[in-house]
Amino acid sequence: MSEIQTFLAAHRDRFMGELFEFLRIPSVSARSEHDSDTRRSAEWLADRLRDAGLSAEIMETPKHPVVLGEWKEAGPDAPTLLIYGHYDVQPPEPLEEWTSPPFEPEIRDGRIYARGSADDKGQLFMHVKALEAHLNIHGTLPLNVVVVAEGEEEIGSPNLVPFVEQFRDRLAADVVVISDSGMFDEGLPALLFSLRGLAYCEIHVTAARSDLHSGAYGGAVPNPGMALARMLATLHDAHGRIAIDGFYDDVLAWDEETREAIRDLPFDEEKFLAGVGAPALSGEEGFSTLERLWIRPTCEVNGLLSGYTGEGAKTVLPARAMAKVSFRLVPDQKPGRVAELLRTHLEKVAPEGVRVQVVELHGGEPWRANPSGPLFEAASTALEEAFGTKPVLMGEGGSIPIVGDFEKVLGAPVLLVGFSLPGCNMHAPDEWLTVDNFQTGIASLTRLYEELAESLSG
Amino acid sequence: MSEIQTFLAAHRDRFMGELFEFLRIPSVSARSEHDSDTRRSAEWLADRLRDAGLSAEIMETPKHPVVLGEWKEAGPDAPTLLIYGHYDVQPPEPLEEWTSPPFEPEIRDGRIYARGSADDKGQLFMHVKALEAHLNIHGTLPLNVVVVAEGEEEIGSPNLVPFVEQFRDRLAADVVVISDSGMFDEGLPALLFSLRGLAYCEIHVTAARSDLHSGAYGGAVPNPGMALARMLATLHDAHGRIAIDGFYDDVLAWDEETREAIRDLPFDEEKFLAGVGAPALSGEEGFSTLERLWIRPTCEVNGLLSGYTGEGAKTVLPARAMAKVSFRLVPDQKPGRVAELLRTHLEKVAPEGVRVQVVELHGGEPWRANPSGPLFEAASTALEEAFGTKPVLMGEGGSIPIVGDFEKVLGAPVLLVGFSLPGCNMHAPDEWLTVDNFQTGIASLTRLYEELAESLSG
Numbered sequence: 001m002s003e004i005q006t007f008l009a010a011h012r013d014r015f016m017g018e019l020f021e022f023l024r025i026p027s028v029s030a031r032s033e034h035d036s037d038t039r040r041s042a043e044w045l046a047d048r049l050r051d052a053g054l055s056a057e058i059m060e061t062p063k064h065p066v067v068l069g070e071w072k073e074a075g076p077d078a079p080t081l082l083i084y085g086h087y088d089v090q091p092p093e094p095l096e097e098w099t100s101p102p103f104e105p106e107i108r109d110g111r112i113y114a115r116g117s118a119d120d121k122g123q124l125f126m127h128v129k130a131l132e133a134h135l136n137i138h139g140t141l142p143l144n145v146v147v148v149a150e151g152e153e154e155i156g157s158p159n160l161v162p163f164v165e166q167f168r169d170r171l172a173a174d175v176v177v178i179s180d181s182g183m184f185d186e187g188l189p190a191l192l193f194s195l196r197g198l199a200y201c202e203i204h205v206t207a208a209r210s211d212l213h214s215g216a217y218g219g220a221v222p223n224p225g226m227a228l229a230r231m232l233a234t235l236h237d238a239h240g241r242i243a244i245d246g247f248y249d250d251v252l253a254w255d256e257e258t259r260e261a262i263r264d265l266p267f268d269e270e271k272f273l274a275g276v277g278a279p280a281l282s283g284e285e286g287f288s289t290l291e292r293l294w295i296r297p298t299c300e301v302n303g304l305l306s307g308y309t310g311e312g313a314k315t316v317l318p319a320r321a322m323a324k325v326s327f328r329l330v331p332d333q334k335p336g337r338v339a340e341l342l343r344t345h346l347e348k349v350a351p352e353g354v355r356v357q358v359v360e361l362h363g364g365e366p367w368r369a370n371p372s373g374p375l376f377e378a379a380s381t382a383l384e385e386a387f388g389t390k391p392v393l394m395g396e397g398g399s400i401p402i403v404g405d406f407e408k409v410l411g412a413p414v415l416l417v418g419f420s421l422p423g424c425n426m427h428a429p430d431e432w433l434t435v436d437n438f439q440t441g442i443a444s445l446t447r448l449y450e451e452l453a454e455s456l457s458g
Numbered sequence: 459m460s461e462i463q464t465f466l467a468a469h470r471d472r473f474m475g476e477l478f479e480f481l482r483i484p485s486v487s488a489r490s491e492h493d494s495d496t497r498r499s500a501e502w503l504a505d506r507l508r509d510a511g512l513s514a515e516i517m518e519t520p521k522h523p524v525v526l527g528e529w530k531e532a533g534p535d536a537p538t539l540l541i542y543g544h545y546d547v548q549p550p551e552p553l554e555e556w557t558s559p560p561f562e563p564e565i566r567d568g569r570i571y572a573r574g575s576a577d578d579k580g581q582l583f584m585h586v587k588a589l590e591a592h593l594n595i596h597g598t599l600p601l602n603v604v605v606v607a608e609g610e611e612e613i614g615s616p617n618l619v620p621f622v623e624q625f626r627d628r629l630a631a632d633v634v635v636i637s638d639s640g641m642f643d644e645g646l647p648a649l650l651f652s653l654r655g656l657a658y659c660e661i662h663v664t665a666a667r668s669d670l671h672s673g674a675y676g677g678a679v680p681n682p683g684m685a686l687a688r689m690l691a692t693l694h695d696a697h698g699r700i701a702i703d704g705f706y707d708d709v710l711a712w713d714e715e716t717r718e719a720i721r722d723l724p725f726d727e728e729k730f731l732a733g734v735g736a737p738a739l740s741g742e743e744g745f746s747t748l749e750r751l752w753i754r755p756t757c758e759v760n761g762l763l764s765g766y767t768g769e770g771a772k773t774v775l776p777a778r779a780m781a782k783v784s785f786r787l788v789p790d791q792k793p794g795r796v797a798e799l800l801r802t803h804l805e806k807v808a809p810e811g812v813r814v815q816v817v818e819l820h821g822g823e824p825w826r827a828n829p830s831g832p833l834f835e836a837a838s839t840a841l842e843e844a845f846g847t848k849p850v851l852m853g854e855g856g857s858i859p860i861v862g863d864f865e866k867v868l869g870a871p872v873l874l875v876g877f878s879l880p881g882c883n884m885h886a887p888d889e890w891l892t893v894d895n896f897q898t899g900i901a902s903l904t905r906l907y908e909e910l911a912e913s914l915s916g
Contacts, residue, residue: 155770155771215786225759229759229781232684234691278666278667282810302765308782324771397675427773428671
């Protein structure tokens with residue numbers, strides 16, 4: 001066994017116990033009733049960074065704090081690595097679909113089930129433990145390290161860019177590493193070449209002043225629920241394309257080489273469909289499933305609410321209806337412009353007699369990388385050594401809006417190295433991370449720090 | 459003052475106090491957690507019938523009991539009146555839109571605000587008090603009386619027809635009076651010539667096994683929320699007509715005389731719109747607002763639910779979506795057939811990759827009367843005497859499914875004489891009944907019993 005493996009084996013139970021503590025804190029950033037939990041999560045993380053051997057500060061923002069960890073003892077001439085992650089989690093609902101409660105972590109069949117196990121507490125914590133392991137084994141790190149852990153990723157990171165801009169000197173780094181994504185498959189690690197952006201809106205449709213009796217008023221008073229459905233139905237055409245004027249204006253066509261590389265990946269569509277459990281897949285005509293997921297934009301209903309939704313038959317004509325609608329964006333789409341196009345479109349198609357309001361909840365820009373060069377090589381080497389397989393290049397359908405911002409503000413390239421697996425239920429009930437990837441991931445990260453140091457110093 | 463007015467004035471506070479007691483019991487029949495309240499409501503009502511001088515029994519059904527009140531002392535040769543009403547109420551949600559809590563009745567500006575004040579506890583209770591007043595003043599009633607008060611009207615009266623059939627001899631009557639409808643306007647009483655029927659369904663759309671991350675899966679996995687919206691949008695055409703094949707096959711065209719009579723009513727469309735508070739009215743082209751409400755069928759969304767509907771932005775691709783959709787029916791449409799047509803339609807228009815299930819929650823047949831003859835004349839006289847104005851004939855957009863069943867099973871004509879006012883928020887927050895109509899209504903009912911007795915004995 002290598003030194004790192006010996007160390008991990010010796011501290012395995014303690015690491016897992018600590019991870020469980022972290023996962024037990026319901027740091028749901030979107031819910032104000034969890035604000036104190038979110039803060040507790042930040043404080044807990046800062047304590048663990050200090051235990052690992054870094055200094056740590058809770059940095060206030062207008063909402064949830066940033067945890068800033070630092071280790072600068074490699075000296076002013078050594079390169080600096082910035083590790084970014086987030087300690088906040090998605091809301092756990094619907095609770096009844098969890099096999100075990102979302103904030104009571106449980107290991108079943110080699111998987112750690114809990115909200116945040118994969119996204120992103122588990123992966124952020126792997127960095128904390130990799131830093132601790134390296135410092136314990138070697139008494140030092142091969143480069144300076146800054147850890148930025150925010151508590152607002154799941155609500156669109158409203159305060160992170162101002163934070164990074166304010167502290168740009170203190171956060172100056174040569175490379176940024178983020179572990180908030182996944183591997184291509186079990187045993188097959190991956191490096192990311194693209195992320196989709198996001199424009200997330202709420203649509204509010206109103207008509208009557210209050211809910212009315214659907215018998216006494218039905219047929220003559222506009223129904224916001226029906227009006228909303230009619231409006232949502234205009235968002236796609238019959239070919240699965242988004243039917244909003246100008247929506248595709250800023251969509252870059254990907255080169256044939258990238259599309260070819262995507263087609264060459266060992267993607268098992270039947271297994272994917274079986275994992276999803278739907279009767280069939282669907283989407284934009286003319287694109288494969290992985291293309292639909294990685295390099296094409298989407299328009300999805302994330303939530304619908306109108307009228308009476310409880311048990312039984314309430315004959316109500318609703319006064320209002322609400323839809324949460326979000327778009328995944330690809331280069332060079334801009335969230336603000338997409339929200340504006342949606343607003344214009346809905347004004348055009350709104351049925352008579354209803355009011356329509358579009359609220360932009362949050363947005364993030366899409367990102368693509370040039371997947372080559374010494375840093376990519378360094379990451380590839382570290383992953384190959386730990387997992388025994390060369391990583392593949394893949395896109396990611398989700399959004400990590402801060403990636404592009406780090407590149408812009410700090411001028412440092414970003415490496416996306418993640419350890420969750422397909423089907424890990426991020427943002428859904430029964431979220432999980434495998435115990436194996438937690439262990440092997442920590443080992444690969446200690447190796448990654450060394451490879452990056454070597455590459456940047458060379 | 460007449461004897462009845464003197465009696466009502468003397469007992470005004472007690473009657474109002476008792477009504478408040480009745481309204482305070484949250485007899486929400488659709489909610490199993492209120493089952494004990496619903497039963498308590500039945501027992502309370504039976505006690506008040508006994509106080510009034512009738513005998514009363516709680517008659518069990520498979521769900522909520524029927525309260526059966528009887529006074530047969532007019533003798534076997536005297537005619538019998540059956541009074542029907544319901545002691546259950548609609549769910550009160552959304553609670554935050556009530557000015558005062560739904561089950562804490564409060565008088566403001568001459569209106570009694572509470573769930574059930576108009577629909578139908580308040581109106582049912584007026585009969586109880588009219589019987590009590592008549593018995594107190596005259597020591598007798600001019601005809602035999604049977605009171606049938608059910609606790610399942612708001613969930614479609616699933617057990618009432620079997621009950622009426624089982625006890626058809628005990629319930630045998632010459633006329634049925636129901637007070638569960640409204641007047642045309644303040645000071646202008648009405649008799650009803652039609653009721654719309656109802657077919658109430660739930661549509662369930664499912665795709666993936668559980669909620670998924672809208673970034674990781676969006677674009678390739680069917681979205682039940684979007685699919686539901688697309689299906690709902692196909693239910694009407696651009697002219698406000700219901701676009702389900704065969705839907706209008708059984709719709710009778712009304713005669714020009716009835717349409718003319720509807721057009722001649724003193725209907726103030728601007729006042730109606732102002733009361734509703736919507737930007738505009740809308741509906742089926744070629745029909746007036748009252749025609750749309752009374753003699754044309756509808757298709758309405760009563761509820762929508764999918765995905766995440768709480769605070770903030772949850773990027774979820776929902777596993778399921780639900781719509782409550784109901785149809786108001788006109789003669790000779792049948793609820794079962796309409797539900798079947800909906801099912802066939804949705805199967806035809808369902809997008810690829812989703813499962814669609816249609817559950818028929820409940821139905822009721824539409825009804826129309828021949829608004830003439832001695833019983834109508836008797837009711838007209840009673841209302842004119844009490845309110846000082848001859849009642850108008852009107853339709854009713856809502857449904858009272860039992861009306862047609864009483865006619866069929868008991869062979870007795872049904873008179874619909876109601877005392878709520880337009881805008882009384884039946885099935886909505888801030889439901890109300892005026893104190894004046896509560897008082898004058900009781901007086902008119904005592905008169906009605908006498909007029910009906912005279913007409914039936916004559």
